[in-house]
Amino acid sequence: MSDLYEKIYRVVSLVPKGRVASYGQIARLVGKPRHARHVGFALAATPESIKIPWHRIVSAKGEIRIQAKQGYDEYQRLLLEDEGVEFGIGGKIDMTRFQWKSD
DNA sequence: GATCTGACCACCG
């Protein structure tokens, strides 16, 4: 496992319950501002044996953007709703209310 | 080491 992926996993683990973070946000936190796509790539490659809150990562617009693993998009939504995250019309999360402020 | 690919994002119009 590369150091970059390792950092990504660590930062994702910091996202508190009931909050979400964007891919780009995670990328910035690991010191790689332009690596939003790699965050998704890393999560797609994450074995289920590694327990991290991958479901708290959504697009910058508050939408679930899973494409690699079909069926997981629905699963992610269920997990988030179970944590209290609300989805509006069109399956969008109100980022102004639920985005994790890492400052 | 060139090329292709991708759970993205900011920026227009």
Added chain:
DNA sequence: CCGGTGGCCAGAT
């Protein structure tokens, strides 16, 4: 608000 577009760069082949 919505869709298209270009840029981004670490892995995989």
